Amino acid sequence: MTVPIHKDHTELTEDQFNTLSEEVLKAKSLSYSPYSKFRVGCTILTASNEFISGANIENASYGASICAERTTISKAILSGHTTFKVIAISSDQEDDFISPCGICRQVIREFAKDVPVYMFKSSGEFIKVYMNDLLPLSFGPENLLGE
Numbered sequence: 001m002t003v004p005i006h007k008d009h010t011e012l013t014e015d016q017f018n019t020l021s022e023e024v025l026k027a028k029s030l031s032y033s034p035y036s037k038f039r040v041g042c043t044i045l046t047a048s049n050e051f052i053s054g055a056n057i058e059n060a061s062y063g064a065s066i067c068a069e070r071t072t073i074s075k076a077i078l079s080g081h082t083t084f085k086v087i088a089i090s091s092d093q094e095d096d097f098i099s100p101c102g103i104c105r106q107v108i109r110e111f112a113k114d115v116p117v118y119m120f121k122s123s124g125e126f127i128k129v130y131m132n133d134l135l136p137l138s139f140g141p142e143n144l145l146g147e
C-alpha cells in the first residue's frame, strides 16, 4: 500500500504558506540536539491562524529526549490552542523529507485526526501527507470518550 503524497498547499493562503515555510526552516535553530546533532524544527498553524514553532530537545539520558513535533504541540496546547490547520516539520537533510516518528504520529493524532503534515527538505522543497495516511486505523480519544 502506498501513502498518497500531495504537493499542493490549498488550505493555506499564499502568505500563510510563505510564512509557514520560513518559520519551519527557522525553527531548527531552536533545537537542543548536542547528541544526535540532528536538528528538527516544527511549526503549527492553529485554527485561529497563529504560527507556533518548536524543535527537538535532547537529554544526556537519551531516552528522555523529546521530538520537535511534541515540544511544539505542548507549546500550542499550553498556549490555549487545541485545533490545528497544518503541521510542518523540517530538518537539515538536503535529500530527504523529514517524517514524524511513530510516537509523534500518535500525539499529533490526539489533537489533529486528519491534519495535513508538511514535510520539508532543508532546501524548502516539501511534500504533504495527511495524518490518516500516516497513522491508519488509529486509536484516539473518540474510542475512549465514545464521541
Ligand SMILES: O=c1ccn([C@H]2C[C@H](O)[C@@H](CO)O2)c(=O)[nH]1
Binding pocket: 033, 036, 038, 039, 040, 055, 056, 057, 058, 065, 066, 067, 068, 069, 089, 098, 099, 100, 101, 104
Ligand atoms: O520526526 C522527527 C524525527 C526525529 N526527531 C529528533 C529526535 C532526536 O532528537 C533526533 C534524532 O532522532 O531527531 C524529531 O524531532 N522529529
Ligand SMILES: [Zn+2]
Binding pocket: 067, 068, 069, 100, 101, 102, 103, 104, 105
Ligand atoms: Zn517523534
